[in-house]
Amino acid sequence: MTxxxxxxxxxxxxxxxxxxxxxxxxxQQQVNQVVLGKSAQVRLAFACLLAGGHLLIEDLPGVGKTxxxxxxxxxxxxxxxxxxxxxxxxxxxxxxxxxYERERGQFEFHPGPLFAQLVLADEINRATPKxxxxxxEAMAEQQVTVDGVTHALPAPFFVVATQNPLDLAGTYPLxxxxxxxxxxxxxxDYPDREAERALLAASDRRxxxxxxxxxxxxxxxxxxxxxxxxxxxxPALIDYVQALxxxxxxxxxxxxxxxxxxxxxxxxxxxxxxxxxxxxxCVPEDVQSIFVGVAAHxxxxxxxxxxxxxxxxxxxxxxxxxx
Amino acid sequence: MRTTPLTSAxxxxxxxxxxxxxxxxxxxxxxxxxxxxxxxxxxxxVQRRYRAAPIPGWLRLxxxxxxPALIVFHYGNLFGREPGSVLACAMLALxxxxxxxxxxxxxxxxxxxxxxxxxxxxxxxxxxxxxxLAALSxxLAALRELEVPGTSRPPLVALREDLRAxxxxxxxxxxxxxxxxxxxxxxxxxxxxAPTDATAHTGLGDRMAPGTLQxxxxxxxxxxxxxxxxxxxxxxxxxxRGPVLWYFDGSAWSRPEFFGSSRAEDELRTAGxxxxxxxxxxxxxxxxxxxxxxxxxxxxxAVRGADMSLVSRTPVANLLRYRLRSAPRYQLExxxxxxxRRFALELPPGFDPRARALAARWRRDLGxxxxxxxxxxxxxxxxxxxxxxxxxxxxxxxxDFLFETxxxxxEHFASAFTFLMRAAGIPARVVTGYQGGYYNxxxxxxxxxxxxxHAWSEVWxxxxxxxxxxxxxxxxxxxxxxxxxxxxxxSARWYQADWLQTLRNEFDLVNRxxxxxxxxxxxxxxxxxxxxxxxxxxEDSELFAVLMVLSSLVLALALWWVIxxxxxxxxxxxxxxxRLCAKLARAGMARDPAEGPRRLAARVAARxxxxxxxxxxxAVYVRLRYACALPSTTAVRAFARAVAALxxxxxxxxxxxxx
Numbered sequence: 001m002t003x004x005x006x007x008x009x010x011x012x013x014x015x016x017x018x019x020x021x022x023x024x025x026x027x028q029q030q031v032n033q034v035v036l037g038k039s040a041q042v043r044l045a046f047a048c049l050l051a052g053g054h055l056l057i058e059d060l061p062g063v064g065k066t067x068x069x070x071x072x073x074x075x076x077x078x079x080x081x082x083x084x085x086x087x088x089x090x091x092x093x094x095x096x097x098x099x100y101e102r103e104r105g106q107f108e109f110h111p112g113p114l115f116a117q118l119v120l121a122d123e124i125n126r127a128t129p130k131x132x133x134x135x136x137e138a139m140a141e142q143q144v145t146v147d148g149v150t151h152a153l154p155a156p157f158f159v160v161a162t163q164n165p166l167d168l169a170g171t172y173p174l175x176x177x178x179x180x181x182x183x184x185x186x187x188x189d190y191p192d193r194e195a196e197r198a199l200l201a202a203s204d205r206r207x208x209x210x211x212x213x214x215x216x217x218x219x220x221x222x223x224x225x226x227x228x229x230x231x232x233x234x235p236a237l238i239d240y241v242q243a244l245x246x247x248x249x250x251x252x253x254x255x256x257x258x259x260x261x262x263x264x265x266x267x268x269x270x271x272x273x274x275x276x277x278x279x280x281x282c283v284p285e286d287v288q289s290i291f292v293g294v295a296a297h298x299x300x301x302x303x304x305x306x307x308x309x310x311x312x313x314x315x316x317x318x319x320x321x322x323x
Numbered sequence: 324m325r326t327t328p329l330t331s332a333x334x335x336x337x338x339x340x341x342x343x344x345x346x347x348x349x350x351x352x353x354x355x356x357x358x359x360x361x362x363x364x365x366x367x368x369v370q371r372r373y374r375a376a377p378i379p380g381w382l383r384l385x386x387x388x389x390x391p392a393l394i395v396f397h398y399g400n401l402f403g404r405e406p407g408s409v410l411a412c413a414m415l416a417l418x419x420x421x422x423x424x425x426x427x428x429x430x431x432x433x434x435x436x437x438x439x440x441x442x443x444x445x446x447x448x449x450x451x452x453x454x455x456l457a458a459l460s461x462x463l464a465a466l467r468e469l470e471v472p473g474t475s476r477p478p479l480v481a482l483r484e485d486l487r488a489x490x491x492x493x494x495x496x497x498x499x500x501x502x503x504x505x506x507x508x509x510x511x512x513x514x515x516x517a518p519t520d521a522t523a524h525t526g527l528g529d530r531m532a533p534g535t536l537q538x539x540x541x542x543x544x545x546x547x548x549x550x551x552x553x554x555x556x557x558x559x560x561x562x563x564r565g566p567v568l569w570y571f572d573g574s575a576w577s578r579p580e581f582f583g584s585s586r587a588e589d590e591l592r593t594a595g596x597x598x599x600x601x602x603x604x605x606x607x608x609x610x611x612x613x614x615x616x617x618x619x620x621x622x623x624x625a626v627r628g629a630d631m632s633l634v635s636r637t638p639v640a641n642l643l644r645y646r647l648r649s650a651p652r653y654q655l656e657x658x659x660x661x662x663x664r665r666f667a668l669e670l671p672p673g674f675d676p677r678a679r680a681l682a683a684r685w686r687r688d689l690g691x692x693x694x695x696x697x698x699x700x701x702x703x704x705x706x707x708x709x710x711x712x713x714x715x716x717x718x719x720x721x722x723d724f725l726f727e728t729x730x731x732x733x734e735h736f737a738s739a740f741t742f743l744m745r746a747a748g749i750p751a752r753v754v755t756g757y758q759g760g761y762y763n764x765x766x767x768x769x770x771x772x773x774x775x776x777h778a779w780s781e782v783w784x785x786x787x788x789x790x791x792x793x794x795x796x797x798x799x800x801x802x803x804x805x806x807x808x809x810x811x812x813x814s815a816r817w818y819q820a821d822w823l824q825t826l827r828n829e830f831d832l833v834n835r836x837x838x839x840x841x842x843x844x845x846x847x848x849x850x851x852x853x854x855x856x857x858x859x860x861x862e863d864s865e866l867f868a869v870l871m872v873l874s875s876l877v878l879a880l881a882l883w884w885v886i887x888x889x890x891x892x893x894x895x896x897x898x899x900x901x902r903l904c905a906k907l908a909r910a911g912m913a914r915d916p917a918e919g920p921r922r923l924a925a926r927v928a929a930r931x932x933x934x935x936x937x938x939x940x941x942a943v944y945v946r947l948r949y950a951c952a953l954p955s956t957t958a959v960r961a962f963a964r965a966v967a968a969l970x971x972x973x974x975x976x977x978x979x980x981x982x
Contacts, residue, residue, distance in 0.1 A: 234949045281950040284919035321916035323897060323948060 015227055015280035020220060024276070027075045027215035034071040034208050035064050035188075037195025043276060044186050044293050045072065045160075049221070050228050051272035053183020053265060054139050054159040056124075056297065061164060063188045069120040069160040070209045076221055077214030079154065081116035085127040087170065091134035098147045109146060114138055117154050117218060121161040125171040132174060135159070136181045156221050176256075176300055183265045184290065185297040224275070231271035232281040236323050240284050241266050243320045248295065251319075253305035253312060262298045269294050284322045291317055326424045330472050331371075332481060336465035337428045338368045341419045343458040344435035345412045347442035347451075355397060356390075356409050363416040378420055387417060404444050411438045425469055432465050449837040456493060464489030498877045506870035508863035509846040527565045527611055527755055531734055531778060532575035540711060540732065542773035543827065545605055546757060547613055548835055549769040552599035556615075556651060558759050562779070562791065563613045563771060565756035567630035569666045571745075573674040574720050576738060576753050579666070591617060591631070592657070593650035603838060604643045610635045613756060613771075615649040616791065622647060629663070630752065631655065642842050655789040659750060667750030667783060675721040675742065682746030692784055695747050699740055700797040707736070709798045733795040737778040740794035750783035754791070766832040896954055899963035900944050907937075910971040920945045940965060 014021065024046075031042050045068060048055045057065045066082070073080035083094055096112035113119070114135070121135060138144050139159050143152045161182065163174065179185070191199060202208070216224075233241075241263055249257030258266075270286040277286070296313040305312065329337070342364055349357050370377060378386070390413035391401055398406040415438050418431045439458055442451070464485040471485075527539070547563075555561070568576035597619060604612065612625055612633035621627040622645035625635045635643075656663070670679075685695045706729055713731040716723040721742045724735050737753050744751035758777035760769040779793040853861040853869070904914045907923075912930065914923050924941035927934065943962055947954040 232950065232952065234952055236948050283921050283945060283949045285921045288919060288922075318915075318917050322919045323900070 014278055015231060015275055016224075016278070020223065020227075021278060023216050023220065024224065028276070030075050030212060030215055031068070031071045034205060034212070035068050036199050037191045038064070038068075038188055040289075041186050041188055042068070043273070044184060044290065046276055047269050047272040047290060048184040048293075049076075049156075049158050049272075050224050050275060051183060051265075051268040052156075052225055052228075053269065054161070054181065056179070056182035056185040057160060057162045057188060058165050058185055058297075059162070059187045059189065060166065063190060064205075065160075065162045065188060066120060066122065067205050067209065068188070069118065071212060072158075072160070073118040074209055074212040075215050076118075077217045078117035078156070078158070078221070080118050080120070081113040082120040082122060083113050084122045085124050085131070087126055087128060089127045089131050091131050092146075094131065095134060095138065095144045095146060096151075098149075107147065109149065109151060111151065114144065115151075115154060117156055117158065119157075119159045121159055123164060124161040125163040125173050127172065129172050129175075132172065132178065135161075136178055139181055156218060156225065176298075179297045180259065180261060182297065183269060184293040186293050228268065228272045228275050231274050231279070233267055233271060234281065237270075237282045237284065237287070238267070240320070240322060241270070241287060244287070244291065244295075244316060247316050247320050248299060251312070251316060253302050253307060253315075254299050255302040256300040258295055258298055262295060266291065266294050288317055326426060328424055329422070329428055329469075332478060333425070333428060333465075333468050333472060334371060334422070335368075336461075336468045336482075336485065337422060337431055338364065338419060340432050340435045340462045340465045341415055343461055344439040345415060347445075347455070347458075348408050348412045348438070351445065352409060352412070353397065355393065356413065359390075360412050360416045363413075364419060367416075367420045383417075383421065387414075390414070390417075408438075408441055408444070411441060428469055429466075432462055432469075436462055447842055449834055449841075452837075452841075460486070460489040460493045462489070463492045467492075495881070499874055502870060502873045502877060504841075504844075505849070505852070506866050506873065508866045509849050527607075527776060528609070529566045529568070529611070530575055530577045531568055531738070531753060531755055539773045539776040544773055545831065545834070546607075546771050546773050546775065547602050547604040548831075548838075549603075549760065549771065550601045550767070551769070552601075555762065555769060556598060558762075560651060561759050561769075562616045562754075562777075562793075563757040563760075563775075564616050564618070564632060564754060565611050565613055566754075567628070567632045567781075568753040568755060569630075570669070571671060571738075571742065573671040573718070576741075590629075590656045591619075591650075592654045593617070593619070593652065594654075595650065595652040597648045597650050599646070599648050601644065601646045603835075604639055604645075606641050606643070607639050610638055612639070612643075612645065614647050615651070617650055617653045617655060619648045619650060629660075642838055654787065656783070657786065657788045659783055664750050664783075667752055668745050668748065670742065670745050675719045677719075677722045678725055678739070678742055679746045681725070682743050682748075685743075686747045692747075692749050692782070695749065696744070696782065696792060699743050700792070700794060703736060703740070703794050703797045707731075707798050709795065733778045736794040736798070737780050740792065741780045744780070744782050752781050752789075754779055754781055758793075761828045761831075763828060763832055763835075765829065766835055768835065770828060770831050770835075895956075895963060896944075896947055896959045899959065899966045900948070902963075903940060903944070903966045903969070906966075906969060906971050920948070936965075936969060937971070940969065 016024070028039075028042060028046060031046075032039050035042055045055055049072070057068070059065060069082075070080065072078070083089075092112065094112045094114045096110050096115065098107040098109050100106070101108045124132060124135070127135075138153065139157075142155070142157055143150055145151070164171075190196070199205075244266070245258045245260075245263050248254055251257070266287060267282075269290040270282045273286040273290050274280070274282045292310055292313045295316070296309040299309050299312055301307065301309060301312060307315070345360060345364065349361060352360070369375070391410065394401055394406045394409050394413075398409075400406060401410060411434075415431070415434050418427070418434060422428055422431050436459065439455060439462070442455060464482075467488040468481070468485045549555075566578055568578050570577050570579055598615060600615065602613060612622065612635050614631075614633050617631050618627060618633060621633050624637065625633050625645075627633055659667075682695075685698050689695050689698060702725075708730045709732060710730045711732055713735060714728045716728065721739050724731055724739050725743075741751045741753050755776070755778045757771045757775040758779075759775050760771040762769050777795070779791060779795065781789045781791055783789050849866065850861045853865065858865060900920075904923075907914060907927070912927060920941055924938055924945070927941065928938055931937065940962070943965075947958060947962060
């Protein structure tokens with residue numbers, strides 16, 4: 001048999017120059033050395049960061065939420081601030097205040113802890129809705145306005161918020177509409193047996209973080225973000241994303257499906273995921289790998305449903321055909 | 324680069340193009356030219372194949388000059404259809420001899436196209452035209468090979484692609500070709516002047532010697548086709564009148580020139596309804612027109628002789644169509660012209676004494692004319708055999724036939740009967756023509772073939788004028804030894820099978836349409852094309868305008884089609900991928916509808932690590948579907964072909980390509 005001839009389809013050029021791609025890979029590896037056995041979640045966190053979204057980590061205390069945020073900041077050489085949310089925290093405590101300076105005879109703005117490139121908002125559901133919404137507004141607009149003066153937040157600006165889903169006494173869980181502001185929600189879960197043993201055997205995580213060397217600088221992070229925007233989403237992929245949106249809206253167990261903003265978030269996260277794999281184009285697998293993280297927290301199940309949001313999101317994935 | 328040397332495949336296709344262009348001419352050319360031209364083409368191919376020394380440069384010019392010299396020597400000049408085609412063939416063969424680069428090959432193939440089409444100057448039948456089109460597609464395939472050298476492909480695959488591309492190009496040109504055929508303003512006469520130098524046509528002559536009709540009787544080619552206005556008369560009455568022969572020299576019957584002149588109209592009196600019909604006569608290069616007995620008038624550009632035979636003013640060199648009306652019941656020349664009487668009684672002195680004696684005895688014993696005729700017919704009926712294998716006759720041919728051999732066919736019977744009549748004092752003449760025909764039900768027309776050629780007699784009786792007597796019909800049916808066609812010989816017997824005859828007769832319909840629609844489409848009919856649109860006689864400029872508008876339209880349509888075809892073909896890609904997935908499913912690796920192609924590829928790679936082609940196909944699919952906004956049609960087609968070529972064996976663990 002003569003081999004069938006195939007007009008060669010030129011392999012698409014890599015989306016990044018080699019040094020940047022190598023640095024990105026190194027950065028992920030470094031974070032994985034600190035947060036053991038969570039490479040999928042680390043990848044999602046990177047995807048969220050590169051797609052320009054904010055990350056919500058929903059999990060029990062002590063599984064490494066803070067470590068992940070720290071490691072990200074140290075690896076990417078981002079300025080880092082941690083805000084422990086409490087019920088008496090006021091918006092000005094995180095944004096900053098204008099103070100009257102007697103010598104100069106004018107008000108001067110003293111920036112709050114929000115003015116950092118990576119902000120860890122710990123236990124966000126302990127703060128009052130007023131403070132929460134101040135944070136969420138800042139997240140959405142990348143800027144804050146105090147006394148009529150607008151102050152831009154640093155770039156890149158990346159918020160990692162955590163909330164404890166179980167300890168609900170005296171908390172203000174984020175309303176569904178506000179959850180939409182987070183591009184991605186993930187849970188870290190307990191480490192597996194092997195990873196946990198390594199964790200116990202090794203030295204303190206905090207020391208490890210202190211020893212981390214930056215692999216990327218903020219300028220490169222911005223460069224990566226613009227590269228994400230350039231990743232190709234072919235018509236077939238957009239069809240797929242759209243089919244997922246439609247399915248979420250027509251599914252019997254879901255009361256409120258995904259919004260167009262959720263669709264954009266899906267696409268952007270998928271693009272970032274493709275970039276992390278070194279591809280200049282999205283494939284359905286990219287969408288599938290980020291779908292639960294991006295979509296689950298935005299789905300509002302119908303009262304009759306007994307399935308969790310994650311399960312519903314997975315059901316949608318299994319239901320929508322791929323071309 | 325146009326000066327790129329040719330690959331062996333390119334040269335081979337160019338040489339093949341030149342060969343097929345020359346071949347139709349070669350079969351026709353005199354040996355003087357056919358041999359050197361054929362040798363040039365073959366020699367050049369062999370020389371290049373074995374890298375032998377080429378024709379030296381100093382020899383080329385003498386060679387180029389040699390052929391015109393030979394042509395002038397043979398034909399007398401360089402111009403005209405024959406010499407021109409020889410010159411073109413020779414120059415084309417010489418061009419092949421120096422073809423080394425792509426530029427040369429382009430020129431050679433273009434010229435081959437011209438030479439190929441010039442074959443139509445010699446024959447324009449349907450079969451020839453179809454063969455030429457097939458050859459033309461080979462030329463187009465050669466052009467494609469010049470543009471897209473198939474060096475990276477297996478030769479057979481490349482050849483198949485070239486041929487397919489060539490056939491497609493030809494097919495795509497059909498609409499434009501049709502429009503140009505219909506609307507390109509035509510010349511009133513053929514471009515190449517007098518087309519009368521072809522003499523291969525067969526047909527009735529104005530002489531009947533023993534054996535002349537025999538050639539015709541085994542010739543199956545059509546003589547003419549007839550369409551009747553009303554239902555046709557019975558087949559037995561279809562006597563198609565051709566040349567009437569008066570003069571007998573002892574062995575052959577012929578026709579004096581002066582009988583071609585026309586005479587007074589009142590010699591033909593008719594009764595009953597006239598039959599209207601239209602005849603389409605095949606070219607014969609003779610001047611005879613055929614008509615049913617008896618034509619009421621001559622068509623345009625022809626005269627009706629005193630003996631009611633129709634003669635065209637010019638030889639019938641092309642297909643000729645004319646309308647006629649004939650009267651089946653008639654009285655012709657009730658008072659015989661004395662000159663005619665003299666000619667109708669004349670016999671060569673000193674020939675055939677026994678026949679004369681027999682006639683004289685009849686005259687003495689029987690007395691009246693009708694009784695003599697009956698006696699002659701009775702003689703034929705009782706004692707004679709019909710056969711195409713007639714024995715040779717000696718000097719006294721009529722005596723030999725009547726008293727010795729007694730075997731023969733229509734011309735023997737007509738000749739002997741007419742001789743007997745004249746010898747008995749009854750004015751008589753021989754009429755040649757055709758009898759009968761085949762009715763094609765599908766096309767509702769009659770076809771009369773050369774094999775229907777016939778000869779019969781007319782005798783003049785007082786009070787009745789000229790009366791048709793067919794002595795062949797008098798031969799007893801049992802005495803017919805062999806059918807006319809069966810006499811052609813054993814070797815051709817399969818060719819004479821009844822069903823084949825029927826098939827040929829039915830198939831003649833196609834030829835008729837070809838004649839009607841293509842060969843007969845002349846300037847006159849072209850001008851009347853626009854009559855339905857209110858233009859009685861279309862001027863060239865009007866035809867040209869229609870041509871331009873229509874061809875622009877077709878080109879615009881083609882352009883639209885091309886643009887549309889270049890569009891991404893998502894559905895085809897889906898179909899090809901579905902086919903691939905179906906093959907995988909049959910091999911035991913079903914895809915979940917929600918499973919993406921990369922995950923599928925990962926599963927396939929894990930299960931069948933050595934299935935490279937399969938993994939490559941899946942990777943190609945991902946690229947076509949997701950790595951580009953719009954996959955190109957060619958890439959999608961290539962993918963589909965590769966999927967179609969993929970063979971997976973159903974087995975639990977191992978999948979191997981077959982073959």
